[in-house]
Amino acid sequence: MATETLGALNPVTAIALVGAIGVGSQWIAWRLRMPAIVLMLVAGILIGPVLGIFDPARDIGPLMGPMISIAVAIILFEGGLSLNLHTLQDAVGGVRRLVYIGAPLGWLMSALSLHYVAGLSWSSAAVFGGIMIVTGPTVIAPLLRTARLSRRPATLLQWEAILNDPIGALAAVLAFEVVIALNTATTASEAMLELFIGAAVATAAGVAAGIGLSRAFKRGWVPEYMKVPVLFALLLGVFAASDAVLHESGLLAVTIMGIVIANSKLPSYEEMRRFKEHATVLLVSGVFILLAAGLDVEALGNLDWRAAAFVAVVVLVARPVTVFISLVGSGIPFREKLLVALTGPRGVVLVAVAGLFGERLLSLGFEDAALIAPLAFALVAVTVVVNGFTLAPFARLLGLTGADTPGVVIIGGSDWTTQLAEVLKKAKIPVLMTDPNFIRLRKARAAGIDTFSGDILSEAAEQRVELVSYATLIAATDNDAYNTLVTTDLAPEFGRENVFQVMREKSESSRHQLPRTLGGRPLGLEATHAELRDLIAQGWRFRSTRLSEEFTLEDWRAESPEARLLAQITTSGEIKFMRKNEEFKGGDGIHVIALRPPEE
8 A cells, every 4th residue: 555654746856756767667677688668567556556655646736647648649649650651561461461450350359358358338448449459569679589589470570569559549549539529429410520520630730740841851941950859849739739629639630740751751750760769768658657656556456357357368369369360361370370369568658548548538427447547557567477478488389489599790791701600600690691782692692691682771671681680780891981871870779889890991090080979889800891801811710719628718819819809609609799908808618709810
């Protein structure tokens, strides 16, 4: 029970506490390699219902409602901004089926489960069922990295989560608009008219704002440093204006605005998307902590056997039926369908959007809507915990796991990169070599190394290359500018500490040095692409040597004092690339990978 003796926090302290706990939980989860949502749920309930340190209604008061509304509006806009229709058309057949067939079918199955099992009214079930389409892209990605599934099921799960994220949000918004129209109108014709007007106003506002912003950006009417502030100011303006014209139409307007901008082919789209993703992470964690801390203990107590039955039906019936029907005739093997069918973790977006709509429905007189937030928390907690602990062993049981160790992506085909890839492959480190030039990958293909012929930054690579299977990237082309571009662009994907590039030409000159914010870490070989090419031509070779108690690191260095240390493979099989001036201690069972001079 909550502690009654603790005094109220002032709003500034309360908001700071929410931010610290939300971001702190995500950081700790990253360190522990576990889903952040579990820690955020525990932390929110501890400081709220259990200890009574923070009560949103008491400490933030009337600001809480508008804060959550604006945060959810930005979250839904982010979802719309992720829906590139060209990407959807190019998606593989199985993914398209999970979107075109799976989304509406999942909405129907979820609504049926909510109505007949959880006991919600059709209105509440329709709204909550729409957002249940979302399988949580922020949860799926860490699970896939940990489980290391084989390529096809990993691709299906990853792209289903990405593409259904905005579709689920849009479905919930549309269902909510229908509920409002039916419950505020006196006749059926009036309800249809209100629904039409609401959808038309929201669509017109979203389309007009999206097209206007895109044209302003393309024509240079907004300077680069103001694009993100203008975007967010317009977003909030469209949300507020649409809501003022027609109540509750703002969420639909900002979602459509995001979809329009996503398909406008803006040159600065990537920068806006990344900044927006960072803001969304902060907002999502904040909303989740607010909702968890504000959970009504009595509402949690009202969850009975029907709630448990609802979660079981969603996990064991609704999700599998949706997946199997969607993938009928797709040619995907049964075991892969089974793995996808039993993997459907829900994320923070579900809780945030469901919590807001639950409050709105409750204000309209739907008393059963008080159960939406507790049911959302229960569904998220169970699916994240169950999939988090069972996905990897279940995939191994079905024989659907990829490599057990994190792999390496090498950008650039050449004699020395091919030789390095061969050494890594012999050490059982997964390797992917890419190069826009098909001929440069000829030796790598002959050596049995996985290759991708094309630009790693292209849309084709985004569709065909499963980067989730790789933990390290090495940009090693003969073009320093391209290496810098690739490492800068993909650093958020891999983490800056795992992105390397060969030493640049003239990198020591202050006139040619690039800012530290650009490019990757220098590869430990401390040589340019041309220098490495010459060393290979002189007979230098990459070799892997196992250290032991009899043959220590000192023995290895004495044997080959000129060798250039590149990486070590730990006893657990993971590779660690050495950074410039990093001290290497060695150890029994560790493999040393180095570029060694020709033997006499």
